[in-house]
Amino acid sequence: MVERFSLRERDLTHATFRMTEADLESMVLEPQDLPPEFQGYQVVREGLMDNDTLADHGFRGNTGERFDQAGRINGYVREFGAGATMAVADGFNFVGATVAHLFESPEQVSRWMHDIFLRDFEQNVGDSVGEGQQLVSVQRLEPRGFFDEAVALKVLQGGPAGLLSSTVIDFRVGRILGVAYVGTVGDHPRLEQAAALGLALERRIVRVVLG
Numbered sequence: 001m002v003e004r005f006s007l008r009e010r011d012l013t014h015a016t017f018r019m020t021e022a023d024l025e026s027m028v029l030e031p032q033d034l035p036p037e038f039q040g041y042q043v044v045r046e047g048l049m050d051n052d053t054l055a056d057h058g059f060r061g062n063t064g065e066r067f068d069q070a071g072r073i074n075g076y077v078r079e080f081g082a083g084a085t086m087a088v089a090d091g092f093n094f095v096g097a098t099v100a101h102l103f104e105s106p107e108q109v110s111r112w113m114h115d116i117f118l119r120d121f122e123q124n125v126g127d128s129v130g131e132g133q134q135l136v137s138v139q140r141l142e143p144r145g146f147f148d149e150a151v152a153l154k155v156l157q158g159g160p161a162g163l164l165s166s167t168v169i170d171f172r173v174g175r176i177l178g179v180a181y182v183g184t185v186g187d188h189p190r191l192e193q194a195a196a197l198g199l200a201l202e203r204r205i206v207r208v209v210l211g
Contacts, residue, residue: 045081072103098198109174163186
């Protein structure tokens, strides 16, 4: 059983080396792929996100050069937002999204998950994250059910309008980094909902990789 699993993992990892930046758009979830709790949500943002753009949307001091050196090639994001008729209140999930990032190697994906994703958030607690928002706290979570390595955070930020929380899962499929996140009004972990998005994203990535 272990040998069969290891062979499958090696084959899948090898297949990811055939992927290019042009494949990333087909990896992220389409509306019909969304779990039931996100049915009716509409695409509010999507597109390629190169290293300079990602750095501009990240923590102060990040640069595209840093992400180049980390082995990240490019990424594609598709974000779904709540419809105008949905009632926004404490505990409401106002956004759900998936992202596919392409790296030069699987090892660089793993280092990114730990040395950039987890570490950057934990080291910036208390700092401004723009638009009048402050990073209030970061909590590590334990995602389950993913094919390979996966890590997760619940991120709480606050501003004049109150608290917002994001539950984010990063997972690895060969040299592809999959990311799923849920944004919620108030202080609420959403690991189950983020995992539902993440597992659907993982299945879609695998289908694309294996052709």
